[in-house]
Amino acid sequence: MTDTVKIFDTTLRDGEQSPGCSMNLEEKLRVAAQLESLGVDIIEAGFAIASEGDFEAVSQVAKQCESATVASLARAATADIERAWAAVKHAKFPRIHTFIATSPLHMRVKLNKTPEEVLAAIEHSVSLAASLCPDVEWSAEDATRSDPDFLCRAVEVAIKSGARTINLPDTVGYATPETYGAMFRDVLNRVPNADQAIFSTHCHNDLGLAVANTLAAVMAGARQVESTINGIGERAGNAAIEEIVMALKVRHDVMPFRTNAVTTEITRASRLISGITGFQVQPNKAIVGANAFAHESGIHQDGMIKDASTYEIMTPESVGLNASNLVMGKHSGRAAFRQKLEELGFRLGDNEFQDAFVRFKALADAKKAVYDEDIIALVDDEVLRGHDVIQVKEVEVYCGSNGPQRAILTLEVDGKETTVTSKGNGPVDALFNAIRMIVPHDQSVLERYEVHAVTGGTDAQAEVSVLLSEDGRTVRGRGAHYDTMVASARAYVNALNKLMVKRGKSNLNEASAG
Numbered sequence: 139m140t141d142t143v144k145i146f147d148t149t150l151r152d153g154e155q156s157p158g159c160s161m162n163l164e165e166k167l168r169v170a171a172q173l174e175s176l177g178v179d180i181i182e183a184g185f186a187i188a189s190e191g192d193f194e195a196v197s198q199v200a201k202q203c204e205s206a207t208v209a210s211l212a213r214a215a216t217a218d219i220e221r222a223w224a225a226v227k228h229a230k231f232p233r234i235h236t237f238i239a240t241s242p243l244h245m246r247v248k249l250n251k252t253p254e255e256v257l258a259a260i261e262h263s264v265s266l267a268a269s270l271c272p273d274v275e276w277s278a279e280d281a282t283r284s285d286p287d288f289l290c291r292a293v294e295v296a297i298k299s300g301a302r303t304i305n306l307p308d309t310v311g312y313a314t315p316e317t318y319g320a321m322f323r324d325v326l327n328r329v330p331n332a333d334q335a336i337f338s339t340h341c342h343n344d345l346g347l348a349v350a351n352t353l354a355a356v357m358a359g360a361r362q363v364e365s366t367i368n369g370i371g372e373r374a375g376n377a378a379i380e381e382i383v384m385a386l387k388v389r390h391d392v393m394p395f396r397t398n399a400v401t402t403e404i405t406r407a408s409r410l411i412s413g414i415t416g417f418q419v420q421p422n423k424a425i426v427g428a429n430a431f432a433h434e435s436g437i438h439q440d441g442m443i444k445d446a447s448t449y450e451i452m453t454p455e456s457v458g459l460n461a462s463n464l465v466m467g468k469h470s471g472r473a474a475f476r477q478k479l480e481e482l483g484f485r486l487g488d489n490e491f492q493d494a495f496v497r498f499k500a501l502a503d504a505k506k507a508v509y510d511e512d513i514i515a516l517v518d519d520e521v522l523r524g525h526d527v528i529q530v531k532e533v534e535v536y537c538g539s540n541g542p543q544r545a546i547l548t549l550e551v552d553g554k555e556t557t558v559t560s561k562g563n564g565p566v567d568a569l570f571n572a573i574r575m576i577v578p579h580d581q582s583v584l585e586r587y588e589v590h591a592v593t594g595g596t597d598a599q600a601e602v603s604v605l606l607s608e609d610g611r612t613v614r615g616r617g618a619h620y621d622t623m624v625a626s627a628r629a630y631v632n633a634l635n636k637l638m639v640k641r642g643k644s645n646l647n648e649a650s651a652g
C-alpha cells in the first residue's frame with residue numbers, strides 16, 4: 139500500500155454549502171487557483187445539478203485546473219450524474235463523485251428506500267458514472283451510523299460497478315478516532331474487492347474530532363482525506379486541511395505518510411478563504427490562527443530567543459507565515475505594487491489592477507503604514523465586487539452624542555445612481571436604512587454585523603462582515619476600508635448582491651449533502 143495520502147479539497151462544495159459561505163464564480167476560480175498552488179490532488183468544485191451557477195462554476199474550474207483532478211458531486215440519479223459529467227468533462231482529470239445514504243435512519247426517513255433498493259441504486263448510479271467518466275468516487279453518506287454488514291455489501295457493489303475511490307463519511311460528526319479507524323479496518327478486511335479502490339475519509343467536526351478521526355482512518359488504511367481550508371463546512375465544519383497536512387508532516391515519526399501539499403501555501407489559502415467568506419479564523423486556531431505562533435509569557439519568550447524549537451514544533455515559515463513587514467508606502471509605484479501582488483498570490487486583470495492601485499494610493503495617503511494584510515484586504519475587497527450589480531458610490535455619515543445620526547448614501551444599481559438621506563439609531567443603522575430605501579428588501583434579516591481591524595493602530599483598515607438571511611438562505615458580505623462606515627456599506631451591499639444571486643438559485647433542499 140502506498141504511503142501517499144491524497145488531499146481531496148471540498149472547500150468549494152461542502153465548505154461553500156455552509157451558511158454565509160457562498161462564493162461567486164470569480165471567487166471560486168481564485169480559490170481553485172490557490173488550491174492548485176497548495177498542491178491538493180482533487181478539487182470538488184461543486185454540485186453541478188444544484189443550480190446554473192454551480193454548474194457554471196464546476197465547468198469553469200474544470201477548464202482552469204492544470205494539475206488537480208476536478209470533481210462534481212451527484213446524487214444517485216441519472217440526471218445528477220449526467221449533469222456532473224457535463225460540467226467536469228472539460229477537466230484534464232475529471233471525476234464524478236456520486237453518493238447515497240446507507241444508514242437505516244437515512245434510508246428510511248430521507249430516501250424512503252429499502253436496503254435492497256439502495257444497493258440497486260448504487261449499482262445503477264456508479265455504472266452510469268463509470269460509463270461516462272474514467273474516475274468515479276462513491277460515498278456512503280452517514281457511513282458511521284450504517285450497519286457494518288450492509289456497509290460492506292454496499293461498498294462491494296460500488297467497486298464492482300466501477301468506483302475506484304470509496305469514501306466513508308462521518309456525515310454527522312458522530313465517530314471517535316477508535317470507532318472511525320475500526321470501521322475502515324473492518325471494511326478493508328471484509329470487502330473482497332477492497333484492493334481495487336482507494337479508501338477516503340470525510341469527517342465533520344460536530345464533536346471537535348474531525349481531524350483526529352481523519353488521521354485515525356489514515357492509520358487504518360485510508361489514502362484520501364476530504365477536507366476544507368480553515369475547516370469551513372456544514373454546522374461545525376469539516377476536517378481542516380492545514381491541520382491534517384501539518385500533523386502528517388510534523389508527526390511523520392508516528393504517522394509515516396506523505397502528501398503532495400506545498401505547506402508554504404497554507405497561510406495564503408487560509409487568508410484567501412477568510413477574506414472571501416468573511417469567516418475570520420479564531421485567534422487560537424491551530425496552524426492558521428493569529429496566535430498560532432505567538433509567544434506571550436516571559437518564560438516562553440526566553441526559550442524562543444535561545445532556541446525556537448523549545449516552544450515551536452514547526453516554523454511559521456513552513457506554513458507560509460512570514461513576519462508582517464512594512465514594504466509599501468505612498469511612494470511605491472505601479473511596478474512595486476504589481477510585484478507585491480504577485481508575492482501575495484494575486485493575479486489581477488488590467489482593469490482590476492488599475493482599480494486596486496488607485497485604492498492602494500488612497501490608502502497609503504490615509505495610513506502611515508501599509509502592511510501585507512492591508513493589501514490583501516484591499517484587493518480582496520476590490521476583486522470581490524467586480525461584477526456586483528449594486529455598487530457603493532458615496533457615503534457620508536453624521537454621528538456623535540447628539541442624534542439622530544444621519545447618512546447620505548449614493549448607490550449605483552444596474553448602472554443608475556440614486557442618492558438618499560436617512561436617519562437611524564446610530565450611524566450604522568442610518569447607513570443600512572439608506573441602503574434599504576434604495577434597494578427595498580423587507581424580507582431579509584440582518585443576522586450579524588462584525589468589525590475587525592486588519593492591523594494594529596488607530597488608522598487600521600476596518601474589515602466588516604455582514605450576515606443577511608432571507609427565506610432560509612444566508613449570505614455573508616464583506617467590505618474593507620480605512621473608514622469603518624464605508625467598509626460597512628460595502629459589506630452590506632456585497633451581501634445584498636450575493637442574496638440576489640442566491641434568489642436565482644434553485645432550491646435543492648432534498649439534495650442537500652452534508
Ligand code: KIV
Binds near residue numbers: 277280308652
Ligand atoms: O458529509 C457527507 O456525507 C458528504 C457526502 C455527500 C460526501 O458531504
Ligand code: ZN
Binds near residue numbers: 152307309340372652
Ligand atoms: Zn460532508
